Amino acid sequence: MSTTPGRRLATAVALAASAALLLAGCAGGAGASQGGGDGDDRIQVSFMQPPKAALNPFSDDAFKLSRWSTAETLVRLTPDLEIEPLLATEYEQVDDLTWVFTLREGVTFHDGTPFDAAAVQNTLDQATSYSPPPRALNGVALTTEATGDMEITVTTDVPDPLLPNRLASPQLSILSAAAYQDGGVISPIGTGTGPFELVDVNGSTTATLDRYDDYWGEPAAAAGIDASFVPDGTARAASLRSGEADAAETIPVSQISLLDPEQVFEVQQSRSTYLALNSESGPFADPAVRAAARAAIDPSTIVDTIYEGHADPSVGLIPPAIPWAEDLRGDVASATDPAAEGVAITLATYTDRAELPEIAVQLEQQLEAAGFDVTQDVREYVNMEAEMLDGGFDAVIMSRNVLLDTGDPLSYLAQDFTCDGGYNIAQLCDPGVDEIVAAGLQLPVGPERQQATMDAEAAILQLDAVVPLVHDRVAQGEAGTWTNIERDPFERRLITELTAPAE
Structure with missing residues (x-):
């Protein structure tokens, strides 16, 4: 501004x-037509x-x-x-x-x-x-x-x-x-x-x-x-089927087919799931090894098998729920030739989101097919956050709402992928990325900041510090x-x- x-x-x-307009909507909107305040x-x-x-x-x-x-x-x-x-x-x-x-x-x-x-x-x-x-x-x-x-x-x-x-x-x-x-x-x-x-x-x-x-x-x-x-997703879906609930958050994929199709509404989320690679230490400090991991991963298989089609394979970090992202997306291809053979890695994720351990199994298969030797570490998030932030794992499967704090995707990129970022699981510290992000953060909300966001996304992905996996949809039960x-x-x-x- x-x-x-x-x-x-x-x-x-x-x-x-x-x-x-907001007040006019309150005075004559759907709530009023339903007898707002009288029921x-x-x-x-x-x-x-x-x-x-x-x-x-x-x-x-x-x-x-x-x-x-x-x-x-x-x-x-x-x-x-x-x-x-x-x-x-x-x-x-x-x-x-x-x-x-x-x-x-x-x-x-x-x-x-x-x-x-x-x-x-x-x-x-x-x-x-x-x-x-x-x-x-x-x-x-x-x-x-x-x-x-x-x-x-x-x-x-x-x-x-x-x-x-x-x-x-x-x-x-x-x-x-x-x-x-x-x-x-x-x-x-x-x-x-x-x-x-x-x-x-x-x-x-x-x-x-x-x-x-x-x-x-x-x-x-x-x-x-x-x-x-109701943390258990099966129980949430059951509460909808039994009539105990009028609405239920986040119906698991496994439960969608058990509900009346008219009770399930899929909503594209400002959430992305990706694989963060430790670019500071361990095997993924080598750009060629990161490129090999990225080349080995097929997001569409994850969408088809784990999400049963109820998600979108991702090509970037900024999801399609962001209305301008796709039109402004640049070249996000790897800038490095892949090279890795017999590399041992730890692959970590957390149980708080039911799909992430399943993704870990799928990624282990894909990475081992490409010559990696994978050991999984799966726990509750609270028991592993400190290790993730300290670079204690070679690779971490993450799920992030890119608008959670400020409603600004560039701020998310600054937080997760810059030298001073407070949630930099990938341990990425690249002067070129930092320069693009720093310049963009000075811009007012609008087209120029949007373009800076997508330029930063491209710079990050070209370094293979992160492998995009899935753009989430949430199944909301009503x-x-x-x-x-x-x-x-x-x-x-x-x-x-x-x-x-x-x-």
């Missing part, structure tokens, strides 16, 4: 117009993973709060990867470091306290001082000032064209002051602003949300959400008892105020 006055004005006007029906949903951090919004548990529509951010990401208003009605960048957000009037937190600039400042200050801070703040430091009752000014330590994207992350949802308790405990129970109020959490088993009748937009059509945490359940490729929304009983 440019800092010129004309562009600032255009941004403010566009966001104000979007705000009007007594509650929706039953089976979720894949229980909370890992007691629903601390500065953790990945924030995405549950977002999918439940209980916690809201100042702005949010659209399906086109643009920013639209939510708790802020407009914003402008007044200089390289300073952004001013105008806040929505008439909003209250679930505990009855008013939403205002002081509350926003408190949340953002809590986030910046938290250890570790939310990943959405990686690479930038913020200072905040309430410059009016309904105006917050945010200043960054370095120019940061991604600030609105950061503030759209569910990890920066605005909660009331009561959420922030002694000892670093943060509770979203009764402290959000969304159409549903979180009223109870039963450990790793269930969560209960009730409609918040004083919501600033159209009240929710559902009286509430009864969430069950019993047909409710309408307007979100099918979100970015994994941020599911049940909203518009979700209503089927007529």
